[in-house]
Amino acid sequence: MSALLQMEGVRKTYATGAVAVEALRGIDLSVEEGSFVAIVGPSGSGKSTLMHILGCLDVPTQGRYRLGGEDVGHMSEAELADVRNRRIGFVFQQFNLLPSMTAQRNVELPLMYAGVPRDERAQRARAALERVGLGDRTHHRPGELSGGQQQRVSVARALVTDPTLILADEPTGNLDSASTRDVLGLFHELHDAGRTIVLITHEADVAKEARRVVRIIDGLLTEGEAP
Ligand SMILES: Nc1ncnc2c1ncn2[C@@H]1O[C@H](COP(=O)(O)OP(=O)(O)O)[C@@H](O)[C@H]1O
Numbered sequence: 494m495s496a497l498l499q500m501e502g503v504r505k506t507y508a509t510g511a512v513a514v515e516a517l518r519g520i521d522l523s524v525e526e527g528s529f530v531a532i533v534g535p536s537g538s539g540k541s542t543l544m545h546i547l548g549c550l551d552v553p554t555q556g557r558y559r560l561g562g563e564d565v566g567h568m569s570e571a572e573l574a575d576v577r578n579r580r581i582g583f584v585f586q587q588f589n590l591l592p593s594m595t596a597q598r599n600v601e602l603p604l605m606y607a608g609v610p611r612d613e614r615a616q617r618a619r620a621a622l623e624r625v626g627l628g629d630r631t632h633h634r635p636g637e638l639s640g641g642q643q644q645r646v647s648v649a650r651a652l653v654t655d656p657t658l659i660l661a662d663e664p665t666g667n668l669d670s671a672s673t674r675d676v677l678g679l680f681h682e683l684h685d686a687g688r689t690i691v692l693i694t695h696e697a698d699v700a701k702e703a704r705r706v707v708r709i710i711d712g713l714l715t716e717g718e719a720p
């Protein structure tokens with residue numbers, strides 16, 4: 494079976510001024526298509542750095558990363574943007590919604606970048622919002638929605654392009670326990686529908702939702718349960 498995501502010896506060093514930070518120190522990770530993986534670790538352990546590379550938002554300093562068999566290490570900025578837009582849906586802790594746009598317009602954005610015509614865009618965005626239980630909030634702006642609702646809008650935005658991979662970085666970090674359950678329930682639905690889910694979190698009880706848990710500490714991975 495071929496892996497959807499495959500990292501070999503991935504290192505990431507940030508050179509800021511005179512100090513070099515080794516955020517990732519040799520990551521080997523293979524994620525099968527259709528799996529639900531949690532990456533768990535304390536603050537500063539390299540989770541977001543790893544997520545940025547998995548999501549083609551950044552490239553390794555050293556090592557190799559393949560997504561769907563394609564080596565992304567040698568891609569141009571435009572090629573990386575294309576891979577992101579076609580294959581990956583992102584969910585962030587801070588929701589990253591545009592405040593001046595309605596929920597529907599926010600969800601339409603990835604389709605706009607993909608050149609989907611206006612009518613189809615609107616129809617698919619409304620369907621995605623219905624899917625996350627917000628069919629009656631399509632014309633609300635983010636400021637008119639609760640935190641849990643805003644995160645559901647961002648899940649709708651992540652799934653509207655029908656991506657293979659959903660990458661979530663601390664998606665429940667700003668949510669109360671009821672909204673956390675809602676959002677985790679959505680990830681389970683997406684997983685049951687065949688999506689590959691990579692959920693990054695520092696919360697052990699959130700990580701328990703996944704079939705597989707990978708721990709990251711000081712830029713290195715270990716498989717299995719928390720100590
Ligand atoms: N853009 C950056 N420039 C310099 N150092 C960074 C940058 N991003 C992260 N780091 C450093 O890399 C390490 C890992 O950070 P990060 O991946 O954000 O960890 P986590 O998401 O687990 O909290 C930290 O020491 C952090 O200070």
Ligand SMILES: [Mg+2]
Nearest residue numbers: 540541542662
């Ligand atoms: Mg982080």
